[in-house]
Amino acid sequence: MSGWRHPTLGQIDRDRHLRFTFDGEGHTGYAGDTLASALLASGTRVLGRSFKYHRPRGLWGLGGEEPNALFDVGHGGISTPNCRATLTPLRDGMDLRAVNTRKAARDPLGLLDLAQRFLPAGFYYKTFMAGGWMRWEPMIRRMAGLGRLDPSNRPSGDMPQRNARCDLLVIGAGPAGLAAARAAAGHGATVWLLDEAGAPGGTLRWRGGEIEGGPWQDFVADTVQKVEAAGGRVLTDTTLWGAFDHGLFAAWQRGARDFHWRIRAAKVVLAAGAIERPLWFANNDLPGVMSAEAALHHLVLYGAVAGRRIVLATGNDGSYPVAAALAEAGCHVTLLDAREDTPAAPEGVEVRRGVAIDAARGTRSLGAVRAGGQHIDADTALVSGGYTPSVHLHCQTGGKLDWDVDRDALIPRPGTSPLIPAGAANGTFGLNAALAEGHAAGGGMGSAPNAAGATWALAPMRPDPKGRGRVWIDPQNDVTLKDVKLAAQEGYRSVEHLKRYTTLGMATDQGRSSNFAGLAAMAALTGRTIPETGTTTYRPPFTPIPLTALGGMRRGALFNPLKRLALEPQHAALGATFGEYGGWRRPAKYSDTQAEAKGARETFGLYDASPLGKIEVIGPGAAELLDFCGYVAMSTLKPGRARYGFMLGENGVVADDGVTLRLDDNRFILSASSSHVDHVRLILEEARQDRFDPSRVFVHDVTAQWVTLSVSGPQARTALETAGMPDDVTALRHMQVVETRWTQVPLRAARVSFTGDACWELSVPARHAPGLMTVLEGAREALGGHWIGLEALMILRAEKGYILIGKDTDGITMPQDLGWGRPRERRQDEYFGRRALFTPEAMREDRRQLVGLDCDGAPLPTGAHLVPLDGPARSLGFVTSSYHSPTLNRSVALALVDAGLDRMGDTLGVFHLGQHRTARICAPCAFDPEGTRLAD
Amino acid sequence: MQIFPCPFCGPRDETEFHFAAEAGKHRPEPAPEVTDTAWSDYLYGADAPKGRAREVWVHLTCGEFLLLTRDTVTREVLDAAALPGRGEAAT
Amino acid sequence: MTRYSALALAREGLRGHRGWRPAWRKPDPKPAYDAVIIGGGGHGLATAYYLAKNHGVRRVAVLEKGWIGGGNTGRNTTVIRSNYFYPESVALYDLALRLYEGLSKELNYNVMLSQRGMLIAAHTPMQMEICARIANAMMLNGVDGSLMGPQEARARLPLLNDAPDARYQCLGGVWQGRAGIARHDAVAWGYARAASALGVDIVEGTTVTGISTTGARITGVETDRGPIACDRLGIAAAGATPGLVAPLGIRLPIHDYALQAFVSEPVKPMLDTVLLYLGTGTYVSQSDKGELVFGGGLDRVPTHGQRGNLPVQETIVSGLLEMFPAFGQLKLLRQWAGVVDVVPDSSPILGPAGPEGLFLNCGWGTGGFKAIPAGGWLLAHMLATGAHHEVSRPFDLTRFAEGRLIDEAAGSGIAH
Missing domain, CATH: 3.50.50.60 (FAD/NAD(P)-binding domain)
Known part of the structure; x- marks a missing residue:
């Protein structure tokens, strides 16, 4: 017990007492205290234990440089680890726990210090190998770490x-x-x-x-x-x-x-x-050895006095006011100045010149120092080795x-x-x-603000490589001068090697007060200057900062914000369960997926297809641009018609698929998969600006401006008639498109199908979507149709063998692997990705190709691999989509299989997590292969 | 956060931009006359210069491609220009 | 070479550790070597070690412009795994993992391989299907992999966000029990020490300024400390490789990006596995010292500067907190960036290039640390025999012209 509270000094509110506990013992501080000042004034010396040897640790410094006083701070039912005592304001009822120890004052692991000679820098690289590191690791991990995370403390993500x-x-x-x-x-x-x-x-x-x-x-x-x-x-x-x-x-x-x-x-x-730099003498890590600057800081701001019998060791003028203030506060102060030429002794301070501390003495805290061959009793040693x-x-x-x-x-x-x-x-x-x-x-003109006081004189202070005893360089990580010597001896001489080998400067104070000494010691040991030795790289953060500061408010709904349907409330009112698909929140199902899929085939199904990308390509150069960017030529498409096509990457890999509508000679709408819209738009823009005359064609993504509702099924036309759709809409045949009006609302209707049934896509400006939905819902109620979610739509399209890019294709799938080899063989003009379709790998006949799978029993697991029936198991491909078809009353599946087209009719093994089944390779389309239902 | 000057919109955060390619690449055509090696060099080959680099970027929010000259080590932006023939249209 | 052991430590402890010798010699470069390796990172040092050990080629120099292990070897998040999709990748990364499993003993240097297991976690049914695809591929390729369900994932990761309204609920994912982490610096130092003991010269602070050839053959390198002759040259210099070979007329499909890594203040053990979360793209493990070590995607802007940028930091940290809200208690202690050499298919380039005698080991992108033993093993094989190893052949530079890319992200939906 040595720190005390000065009766008058400090800017604390002495009328407001704050009670707190440290390692279970009760204390009182004042409003305005930090944890550090309150504990210093309470006389508590041992505030923690060092990382490696569990040596007692006391308060060293102020602000972010404090390496020792780190607490788990409990308050309000939760606790927060590794709070720096110097930066944390005291609050009433705080429960402070020293980190990395049961109790800072009595730590049985302190016995480790007796074995310190066997635990030099990097000792773990030389041992713990017998039986493997895993044998030792749990013990090491338990002993390492500082504070404890509180599982119930989940800070909210709301820092602006x-x-x-x-x-x-x-x-x-x-x-x-x-x-x-x-x-x-x-x-x-x-x-x-x-x-x-x-x-x-x-x-x-x-x-x-x-x-x-x-x-x-x-x-x-x-x-x-x-x-x-x-x-x-x-x-x-x-x-x-x-x-x-x-x-x-x-x-x-x-x-x-x-x-x-x-x-x-x-x-x-x-x-x-x-x-402030510390000084380097034997046992300079004892509690009671403290930064002189910090002592003044705590005295003046908090009235927390570091001790009563104080030795202040220094080599610079900056320490003299410290000594003076402490003497005036009533301390017995002996100032040891390494220099002979010093300022005058402050009043009440004994100055000894040309003297430095050789060693600190004490067991758990400082009791005396030896300096210049003399023994000086002291409860506190303030040190100043200069300033960094x-x-x-x-x-x-x-x-x-x-x-x-x-x-x-x-x-x-x-x-x-x-x-x-x-x-x-x-x-x-x-x-x-x-x-x-x-x-x-600051760009000031004229004379600067004027103050008294000369620039401080200082003498360089350095760790003495020949010094005796254990001299600490980094007190938190327990790096001593001997460790630096060992690193030099073993060749870890680069400052980066020194840091990494000894862990010097890697503690939570980031080496604020230790890096300079480590550098200076290494320079002295290797006969280099400090600049020759170099410094480690300075990187953010300057001081550890909470992860919540970087995370900000980007959490939950604000982390990768979802795209929402204009009709989401209406879908919710219909009882939809939502899921996340390609960045959109969409109805997964309304009731039962199997019933929806079956019902859509029997009567008709309604679904919200708004996320499907809609990119308008407009102008006299539109057809030319689309021909270059697409795998399937669109210039031959007649106005009022639709055509399915692909967009490739320049590497020939299928980037997207979709239907292109030609509204008139100079106006197209390209549909893109909902998660690929931005990518498709960029491909078009790049070609438009880099290859074509950009004044002749314009590309505009209108996905968000239009809502699209699809009506699919044998009774789709009846449904549209019931809903009051105009005749030019109901009269549409497969792959036709019309722009018209429904009541006064602009309406675009297209007969394109992702289900295999006759299907109308009805698009209206988003503000008219609720009206469209109301009439379609009326027709559904009247005729017994079904709202279908994405899950049911997945079944319908898989029954037909319609692919989903990224699910039924992967990053090597080329169009010929999907049965679309004809443009590659026929087209003579240049198009995006063309050359890559003719590399040796692209020419192989046994590429991984899209096929269907026919199997008995339950659906095959998606992600299962196809394997040979005999011989060693190896992957021949994998299942990409698999469902139970309620209409066919059997499983349907799609797969990418090596040389799949050559294997039509073959039976292959199916491997899934150690289980084996068999399946027959068949055509991808399992339902209505003639396409009669589309022709309606 | 780096700031890139879009020739059409002015200075904007780097997060609004997307790297497209190193500048100066010419697409070899027609495909039947292009060797595998020439194609892969066009597709994948890079100088990845240390220091001054000329690159094609796209400003995602306006959709315009641009030529950016910058230092890949210091990250200093030296120049930003519209693609050839595009600047006039914008001014 | 003084053997490292608990006994040696005890003996030295009693005599003040005076007996430890430099872990690796600090020789001046000789005028000629049988083989020269440019780059004193893990791959270069491992190459030198295996050249001497497996092939008896001991007149070898490793030339490092800075300090060994100072590039991406010492700047990564230390994850080691072979949970890959394509057989070629599995063969490569599992060779590395198998070598890692015996590495501490092999090198007599504790690299602290902690095979605590790794989960690639999914949060949508579609991601779980992709995870099944990978797990099955791993099993068929003879690697330990399994599909973990949500209960077991939660049991292993009790701090995962389990709020009912959590955006990314963990549905399970791909588990590899042999995956884990290791001490990155120790890998470089261990190889350096073992290689040095076999006679390899590790020359730090030496910059290669040019490659000398007769046109058809390698004849040596120019350095800032003079020319060094050799007829076999291995380059394991990551992002510096394109600049080294450009004067030979070799253009590589490499772009350089910064990849950031982060370390929190240390806490007591609370995360026992390595986790990659597909929902957020953030990966994390807890080091033996107690720090969270985490990272995420590449920075957006190609660069040669080893600095991270703020927007990506914000993305990665918010992703971490979305996964583990309790980590919001922690503070960021350190953050750094490495320059990674990214290839279009994110698989390495291993093999000959240009003049006879020149072999490359580069393009590891974000995945180089886990492959160090294999990268060294294979480059040593090529330098010693002049021909590909069966494991390295698919990774030859010719794959780009042939269209034969090995794209894990494309095949599995999950990048390196």
């Missing part, structure tokens, strides 16, 4: 994704970001100023300072006012997590409701600050880095990224310098 544009996007609302935003807003620019923290100010919020002779708060408030007055916005609790192509940035805003922002800006300033600029977004946009000796950091190389770095993100440490750089980045 919003788009925004602005003149200037400023990433980070610290001094540099504020100065940039202020300068730009002063010119009237629309500025979006974003910060990950809950309030603007950045380090000013805990480091304080005077700007333009006044308190920093005034500067912030005035800047916010200027930004908003110019039409900009200041978003806090907002993490800008990714930079993407063409200037797109993505940000996650937290609040009562979260938002995901996609932002484009004319100009972007990167003022994301810097992250947050250059992630610069690098995400392709920016390069340069090593800057004076700033002791990799900083953005000018001109390599569209982002303008400013302040600590650019290695510029110190308030006045940051303000100046921000001001310039």
